[in-house]
Amino acid sequence: MPTPDSAALAGRILEEEEVLSLERLSQLCGARASQLLAFVEEGVLEVLSPAPPRFAGTALRRARLAVRLQRDLELNTAGVALVIELLERIEVLERRLGG
């Protein structure tokens, strides 16, 4: 049964306003910190500062995608990195085709 909230909820754009700590990012992805650090090492995720590791809000989408791929496809870290690179290349090519 839909229950519409009367007043519009105001949100914030996570990517623009937040710097994420390793703990926060791992909470948001449901992943272990060590798993995320492995993604950093592989170049899947970028850190703003290495110690302590802090991430831009924009890292969230990639981190969640990486965690999903690793979990569901049972890939190793290098495999995740390759899949994400290829997915991004496909996205660029599809856009060029006028998608």
Added chain:
Amino acid sequence: MEFKDYYAAMGVARDATAEQIKQAYRKLARKYHPDVSKEPDAEARFKEVGEAYEVLRDPQKRAAYDQLGSGPPPGQDFRPPPDWASGFEFSGAGHAGPGEEQQFAFRGDASEFFETLFGRAGFAGARGPRPRERGEDHHARVMVDLEASLEGGARTLTLRVPEIGADGRPQLRERTLNVKIPRGIQAGQHIRLAGQGETMPGATQPGDLFLEVAFAPHRLYRPEGRDLQFDLPVAPWEAALGATVAVPTPGGVVELRIPAGSKSGTRLRLRGRGLPSQPPGDLYAILQVALPPADGEAARAAYQAFAAAVAFNPRAALGV
């Protein structure tokens, strides 16, 4: 309820080895994973395969499932036997470590069959009812029109939210939210709604809700990050001689100068007229030279005069 043939779902024999089941899962997961698949029914198939694998990968669950045989005859309702699963222990049998979100994409969306047989604890790594201070964060993807980002404003979004029903089983609830879309949000970015995640009985604080934004296709503009592109048709003489033409931008019509000697595919930038992000994106007009039809006496004469006046071989690069 409907009996699920997990062996059929994974395309393996009933006596398949653990290794064969794993191989079959990997193959199907690669084919149907919603993040990589272009198959039309990818998401539904992936959930089906994930659910089957969750049972068949686990020796305890598989043995219990095998006791059911191959189910009732087609069309007949399945009821679990009264002594179902006696002697089996599922809870905590998952392969995930503590605190890991190792459950599959179908979490909260498993079939009635799975839920009845294995319950919520059947999910690998599913969290037990241990008390927590804060409800879980929820994530959802939402599709909005581009104008929502260009102008900001409230949109009504319908989400499907997994939650624990009165009977202790997860179920999906339709939830309609009226959300103010932040101006300048880009595809792939998340709107964070504090306190709109899971509310747990006993938890003092609800989790947050994160909405990943995607844009519905727009009549004119194609977003790319904070920038927008659109195709701008120009007449051959406008492209060749240069011109100033009216172009639609999200903020209204502006005059754009086309430099002389432009070609199809030339990208002209209108700085700051993309999405109103911080900093604002740019708008790119991609020129498309449009040929006027030679459908009147005057137009035909003009084409003929042009051909006579200009020595032009469009195929010179082909060597002919």
